[in-house]
Amino acid sequence: MLVLTRRPGESIVIGHDIRVTVLEVRGDQIRVGIDAPRAVKVHREEVYREIKQTNTEAVASAARASEFLRRGGPPRPPRQTP
Amino acid sequence: MSDPATDPSDTDEQVLVFPEGIPGFPDARRWVLNDLVDDGAFQLLQSLDDPDLAMVVGVPWLFFPDYAPELPEPERRELGIERVEDAVVFCSVSIPEGGGTPTMNLLGPFIVNRHTRVGRQVVLESSTDAVRAPLPLGA
Numbered sequence: 001m002l003v004l005t006r007r008p009g010e011s012i013v014i015g016h017d018i019r020v021t022v023l024e025v026r027g028d029q030i031r032v033g034i035d036a037p038r039a040v041k042v043h044r045e046e047v048y049r050e051i052k053q054t055n056t057e058a059v060a061s062a063a064r065a066s067e068f069l070r071r072g073g074p075p076r077p078p079r080q081t082p
Numbered sequence: 083m084s085d086p087a088t089d090p091s092d093t094d095e096q097v098l099v100f101p102e103g104i105p106g107f108p109d110a111r112r113w114v115l116n117d118l119v120d121d122g123a124f125q126l127l128q129s130l131d132d133p134d135l136a137m138v139v140g141v142p143w144l145f146f147p148d149y150a151p152e153l154p155e156p157e158r159r160e161l162g163i164e165r166v167e168d169a170v171v172f173c174s175v176s177i178p179e180g181g182g183t184p185t186m187n188l189l190g191p192f193i194v195n196r197h198t199r200v201g202r203q204v205v206l207e208s209s210t211d212a213v214r215a216p217l218p219l220g221a
Contacts, residue, residue: 038156043205050213051190051205052106058137058174058187059107062126065138065177065184069124074184074217076123076144 097130098194104203105190110135115172124175127192139172142188145217151191157204161195170194170201176214185214 004012011021017037024031034042058065098113112130123144129135142149151171153163163169171194174187188211194201 039160041157041205047189047205048105051187051203054176054187054190054213055104055106055137055174055203057176057178059135061177061179062136062138064181065175066118066126068177068184069118069138073119073124074145074219076121 097199099200100202101200102202104192105205107132107135115139125172127172127174138175139192140175140186142171142173142186142191145186146188146215149188149211151188151193151204151206151211152208153193153204154207157193157202161193161200161202162198163193163195168195168197170196175217183216183219185212185216187213188215189213 006012006022008022008024011019013019018040019035021033021035022030023033036042096114098115100111100113102108103110107129110129110131114128114130116126116128118124118126118138122141124138124140127137127139142151153161153169158164161169171191173191175184176187177184188206189208190203190205190213192201193204
């Protein structure tokens with residue numbers, strides 16, 4: 001991991017298109033601003049990690065889940081005609 | 083390659099393309115949906131790039147009628163989704179290893195443009211949608 005020290009107001013540039021700015025430090029919280037192209041998605045790490053983990057769990061339980069559904073699965077509301 | 087929107091005889095019309103893969107599986111870009119049950123509530127999302135990669139997905143509103151995912155503007159534009167009807171939305175289903183209540187990932191729905199068949203798994207900015215929402219199993 002590359003480690004840099006910044007003061008509020010200072011920035012870090014990643015690649016050519018991404019800039020991370022330390023906006024404010026308040027107690028044990030740091031406010032960070034990110035400039036990035038629209039195509040680059042930015043997420044809180046723990047949220048992204050949870051999505052990844054849940055995908056892995058879904059893949060691992062695909063056989064189990066398919067079997068559960070073949071045996072009837074959860075009750076559903078009656079199908080609406082479109 | 084024929085345009086899937088206008089050539090229904092082309093079997094490639096069933097292929098969904100996720101240009102960035104999905105979180106955890108960034109190289110899995112081509113997928114198909116296979117029916118699992120008669121009423122269409124659940125399908126198997128199967129990777130064409132890796133035969134071992136598949137997951138059950140379901141229609142969230144059947145179980146969570148108030149589910150209202152807000153598609154962030156940049157993603158909406160990227161997918162070319164202008165109206166609600168342009169989008170196909172489904173969420174992954176997991177069952178914990180020891181058995182137990184199946185859960186649905188409402189925080190990371192799959193959103194596909196129904197005309198272009200291009201989609202992605204969107205990470206919502208919501209604080210109320212659970213990544214493991216228990217499927218209501220009661221009567």
